[in-house]
Amino acid sequence: MGHSDDIRALFQGYQVHRDVYISNDIYEFEMKHLFANTWVFLGHDSQTPNKGDYYTTQIGDQPVIMVRHTDDQIHVLLNRCPHKGTKIAIDRTGNTGKFFRCPYHAWSFKTDGCLLAIPLKKGYQDTGFENNQNTKGMTPVGAVKNYRGFIFARLNPEGVGFEEFFGDSLSTLDNMVDRAPEGRLEVAxxxxxxxxxxxxxxxxxxxxxxxxxxxxxxxxxxxxxxxxxxxxxxxxxxxxxxxxxxxxxxxxxxxxxxxxxxxxxxxxxxxxxxxxxxxxxxxxxxxxxxxxxxxxxxxxxxxxxxxxxxxxxxxxxxxxxxxxxxxxxxxxxxxxxxxxxxxxxxxxxxxxxxxxxxxxxxxxxxxxxxxxxxxxxxxxxxxxxxxxxxxxxxxxxxxxxxxxxxxxxxxxxxxxxxxxxxxxxxxxxxxxxxxxxxxxx
Amino acid sequence: MEDMTQHITRDDIIDFIYQEARMLDEGRYDEWLSLWLESGIYWMPLDYKQSDPINATSLLYEDHFMLRLRVERLNGARTFSQKPKSRCHHVLQRPFVDVFEPLEGRFQTNTSVHYVETRLDEQILLALTVTHDLKIDDGKLKIAGKKVELLNSDAAFGNIQLLP
Structure with a gap:
């Protein structure tokens, strides 16, 4: 299992193999591949109206933070401190101000994920620390799209673009938003x-x-x-x-x-x-x-x-x-x-x-x-x-x-x-x- | 039942709350429905300390028609999620009588409840704060409104099939 031919064999025209519903292995492949290659819904931008507002959710099995950055754009970051793996935010929604601060060792990050500061940084001098990939900051997802207020993201940096992926199906979201006399929605x-x-x-x-x-x-x-x-x-x-x-x-x-x-x-x-x-x-x-x-x-x-x-x-x-x-x-x-x-x-x-x-x-x-x-x-x-x-x-x-x-x-x-x-x-x-x-x- | 308008006591109010819970636990739903004023609403908020039941989602906000539908459905021949049936159990702390106005026929109680619901091998426990608004109608106490606040109303639940 794990080769594309094995996956193709599970869907045969008018029937699908029961393993797609009950197999833990298939589920793991879905998390690793299906939910990384597709555009997955996260939330609505009215959930985070102000700079520093964030909302935590997940893409497949990956915990993520959706946050409004200082440039007023929505960014989506993997919810993990690059240091020890601690989740940076655990409440479902909140405001972090201008930066996230890990509660374990106080590493801090801008709301676009970039590393801001590490306490007692001299301890890393001459250790080759700057070459470690974990020092880049919190990892952003591959791609983010704000479509008329609805936030979608793709984990993989490479893949099918948003418009190509959804095509004319976006007409339903258009109709939903067009039903507002002012042309926008707010989460209720x-x-x-x-x-x-x-x-x-x-x-x-x-x-x-x-x-x-x-x-x-x-x-x-x-x-x-x-x-x-x-x-x-x-x-x-x-x-x-x-x-x-x-x-x-x-x-x-x-x-x-x-x-x-x-x-x-x-x-x-x-x-x-x-x-x-x-x-x-x-x-x-x-x-x-x-x-x-x-x-x-x-x-x-x-x-x-x-x-x-x-x-x-x-x-x-x-x-x-x-x-x-x-x-x-x-x-x-x-x-x-x-x-x-x-x-x-x-x-x-x-x-x-x-x-x-x-x-x-x-x-x-x-x-x-x-x-x-x-x-x-x-x-x-x-x-x-x-x-x-x-x-x-x-x-x-x-x-x-x-x-x-x-x-x-x-x-x-x-x-x-x-x-x-x-x-x-x-x-x-x-x-x-x-x-x-x-x-x- | 005798006309309660003249001599109603706090104990009468408290007994009423206990009797309502017992009817639910024993599945005496027709009697339970008869406790309600036609205009009564059963509200279970979704958000902790939710103030608006209408313009945001609640878990329940049910008028007499919905309550009757809910109760009649439980006994239907094709009610698949009730084959087999659920059972429930309320444990009440003694209700506070927060409003006691016999002349206006208006009362309000606040009751802490542990609610257990079970079906097959599953059992859930919910901690509730229940507010009853009661009125005297045609000489009898009636439920004008019941608000059931779950301590963990924002948690993810499986089916909650009976009435906490």
Whole structure:
């Protein structure tokens, strides 16, 4: 294992080997290759509005600090003192002033990572210390991009550029930001943090799995409809009916929603309309949008009701609800899901109230919808231990001539986006693999 | 229950809080729902010392419809995450009666609780501070609002399926 051919053998057209979910070795390769070669989401620049503000997170298994430097740019540094390895920052968010100072031996660093000072430096005279690579300071990641406020980074210095990697999939983030009359978002509070004892890719696949809601969520969405009807279908409908009830829509609805896939593993459900299309209008919002953009453009922005957009490898964005879910891998069988919502600057408060409500009703560890999703993932994680088959099936509406290097729009119940993800998975797992192996041998 | 408006005591308030917890532990959800005013809200903040329940994410902020849905779902035939069912256990410190205004029919308590929830081989323990707002409605004490603050509300949790 460790050669690109071994990785390629795990994905065969319409099926994927169970080891991609349960093998610790494969997980380690994902951390070393997939999460180093791809552009990974870190956060939003409104989380660090002032110079010296920082936010700690991780890219794959690498702890990083996202910090606003004195030049007002966001820098991303590996969260390690070059001296002894001590994590420089351990709180999730804070302000460090003009420099970081390691709490162990007081080595200090500018917020772009450069070494600032070492106490009692004369002790290193004539030791060759200046030639040691660890004296360079805190290591920055390979590349950082601030796209309309969203911060992405690539660990490897060499690789596919940001625009080439995401291509036209950026239209979902554009739509999310364009929905703000002032054209920008602000983070609204901390994220929900929901621990899943399953592989991160199960969460990713579920985002465009349109054949599970009416089955797995019957207990919440179906019961909601039953209670509503028992109440005599009152108007206005309870908020839960807007948000949860559409999960019971029939297969035909999800077929008509459509799925679009883009190269490099990105894609979205809800091309034509979605379960987010039938929300009640919020007074004053359309008027604010017309004032900002003119009526025609405002309508174009608001008529785009995409459902879930996958930004490969590990986030999902909901444009109409200004929401991002980050599937952070912690082990082959452990994933932390962080669900964020953002405020549309210039829009009425009811919009962030709606996004917050959706977040807690669907994505919280206390959510009756989330409970059944997690139950399915954890059962799959355990069930895949069985030796009856090595393969997981992704065959719905499969065509042998599928070309994932081209954008495609298809029937909303296809599993093409899951196949598209594994096509990108192979590409970015193996992107630097043969090169790395050659260097080692 | 007799009309409590005239002679209500602090002990009546405290007994009510204990009885509510016992109903949850024993799964007597229909009785539990009947303790609530229709306008009551069950709030569980996400952020430590969160002040705005609406315009930022909470763990729970549930009206009567959501609470009824939550309770009815627990007994559904296709409630997969409750096969097998969870069980829960509340240990209460004696509630403080912080507001006691019988003439207005308005009361507030503050209760420290250790909450245990279990299913299969898993068991979680949560430390809670619970604020109850109670009112007298048609001669009976009712829950007008319940705020459940988790000591570690900002931690990552697996499923919390019942009601702390």
């Amino acid at each position: 509070g901390p994220p929900l943090r929901y621990m899943h004892r399953c592989n991160w890719k199960m969460l990713l696949e579920n985002q465009t799995d349109t054949c599970h809601p009416m089955v797995a969520h019957e207990s919440s969405a179906g019961t909601a409809i039953k209670i509503f009807e028992e109440m005599g279908s009152p108007s206005p409908r309870p908020p839960a009916m807007q948000i949860i009830a559409p999960f019971m829509s029939p297969y035909e609805f999800f077929e008509g929603m459509g799925i679009r896939t883009w190269p490099n593993g990105h894609g979205h459900t809800g091309v034509n309309m979605s379960i987010h299309s039938d929300y009640d209008a919020i007074p004053g919002y359309f008027e604010a949008m017309c004032d900002a953009y003119g009526e025609e453009k405002a309508k174009t922005i608001l008529d785009d009701n995409r459902h879930n957009t996958i930004y490969f490898p590990n986030i999902m964005a909901k444009g109409p609800l200004q929401q991002i879910r980050n599937f952070i891998p912690l082990a082959a069988d452990k994933t932390l899901v962080e669900s964020w919502v953002y405020r549309l600057v210039g829009a009425p408060d009811q919009l962030i109230a709606m996004s917050s409500m959706y977040n807690r009703m669907i994505n919280a560890p206390t959510s009756i919808v989330g409970h059944d999703d997690l139950e399915m993932y954890e059962r799959a994680q355990e069930g895949l231990r069985t030796n009856s088959s090595d393969w997981v099936n992704l065959q719905r509406l499969y065509g042998e001539d599928e070309d994932y290097s081209k954008e495609a729009v298809e029937n909303g119940t296809t599993e093409r986006q899951m196949r598209n993800q594994f096509d990108a998975w192979v590409k970015f797992m193996t992107y630097d693999m043969d090169k790395t192996t050659a260097e080692q041998t």
